[in-house]
Amino acid sequence: MVSIKDIAKQAGVSISTVSYALNGSPKVTYETTSRILAIAKALNYVPNAAARSLKTRETKIIGVFLTDFSGAFYGDLLQGTRETLTQKGYDLIVCSGKQSHRMLPERMIDGAIILDQTFGSDEMISYADRGHKLVVLDRELSHPNINQVLLDNKAGAMLATEYLIEQGHRTLYAVTGPSGSYDSKQRLQAVMQVVERTSGVTLTVIEGDFNKSAGERAAASIMADTNGGTVSSAVFCFNDEMAIGMFNYLAGNHPEVRIGEQIHIVGFDNIELASYTQPRLTTIDYSKRKWGAFAAEQLIKLINGDTVDHERIYVTLLKGNSVGAGK
Template sequence: MVSIKDIAKKAGVSISTVSYALNGSPKVTEETTARILAIAKELNYVPNAAARTLKKRETKIIGAFLTNYSGAFYGQLLQGMLETLENNGYELIVCSGKQSHRFLPERMIDGAIILDQTFSSEELLNYADRGHKLVVLDRELDHPNISQVLLDNKAGATLAMDYLIERGHRKIYVVTGPKGSYDSDQRLKAVRQVIERHPHIDYTEIEGDFHKPSGERAAQQIIEKYDQPVAVFCLNDEMAIGMYNFLDKTDYKVGEHIHIIGFDNIEVSRYTRPRLATIEYSKRKWGSIASEHLLKLIAGEPVEPERIYVTLIPGESVQIVDGTVGS
């Protein structure tokens, strides 16, 4: 591999002169810079990114760490990150899996946005202690090198439950997310608080995992015990779509027998028939704000934790019922 030493030898100048020229320093005349750049091109010189990183202590690369890439959730979130970072001279890489965690201690990235259960909170705090800048989207951590941008999960879940109860539903199922998921835990906590205020509700929890097949399994479990119209709060839209898929193969109809509300307002939810009621927030804004927080941390600027506002999207998947028993 060609080094700046090889360029210096051919140009008849010092290594430091070559380094100045390649980095556009005014310490080298335009004529000398042009000659060095021409020689570098002739020799097919490729800058050593690792060496440059060690010298400048920056890569201009940010890592977004996700638990996995499946589902329709991540596109707008990552787009929001990408746009903000590009506007500020940074690039984005998307990572998943424990092997990618080494990007932080090896300083292959300047900071990280975390939405990844494979990171323990202890591990993240250890990185922060070493000076790494982090923004978490999936937990609450108190550290000067960590900021958090979280969904207002409790408000969203409360909106969903109140919507079902206000429309007369007294038999309600909740399909949960995976164990250990911050978003699922926060939503479920809010659901249980609502149920405490309405002890007359016939309430059942079904374990899910935020993926369509768990929604299908939940639908099957519900219709096996069906004796009256029921409402179901799926803690994300993916599972709600799974319920639609299963019920479409039966005589049970969404919005008549099984009333469903989701969470996330993913794009496909807008095209379900009947339209899925759900909780909406801007995933693009979430990603953008997370990037803004991280850039402020890197620049040494103060930043305060932030929550992403949520709203209810009504849909024909939830109709008013009178509570009478019947099929």
């Protein structure tokens, strides 16, 4: 690979002169700069981005770290992030897996937006202590170099649970996310708070994993528990993926069960597929694009040394096109 040393040797100038010329510095005359650029082009010189970032201490690249890429959730989130970063002159890379964490200490990126369970909180604090700028979407951390942009999980879960109770249901099921999920823990706490203050309501918690297959398994368990749906029940799935899995299972195995009457299902996230269920899934809605945009904005502020406050993404209940009734 051609280096600036090779250009300097052929041009008969110092390495620093080549560096100044390649970066458009006025310290080098127009004639010398033109000659150096011509030599660089003839030698097919490609700048070393790693070396340049060490000198400038910036890459103009932001990393978004995700636990995985499965499901229909991430598209709008990443689109909102990308649009804002592009406006600010930054590029975006999406990462997953523990090996990618080294991009922070090796300063291959200028900062990170994290929605990734494989990132330990202590690990993030250690990076922040070394000056790295982080925005977290999946936990609460207190550090001047870390900003939080979190969903209002508790408000959403309360809206969902109260809605099911208002429909007359007294037998409730909650299908959670994976055990390590911050969002799932917050939602479960809120569900339990509503149930504890409402007399005559029973709650059964079924552990899920935010995937359709977990919804299918939960539906099978609920059908067995309610004698094939003859006992009216209501289910709050902690995301739409699992709710759709539940719809699929019931349609394929219990077509006689009327969703919205014998069993009422509420999801969370309002993904696009939720609009195609029959009946239309009731779900907790919020702007995933705005969530990503806020995260990007907050991170750029951190990088620029601006003062930032934590942000919260507010949610609403989006009712489906049927009304259930249970006793």
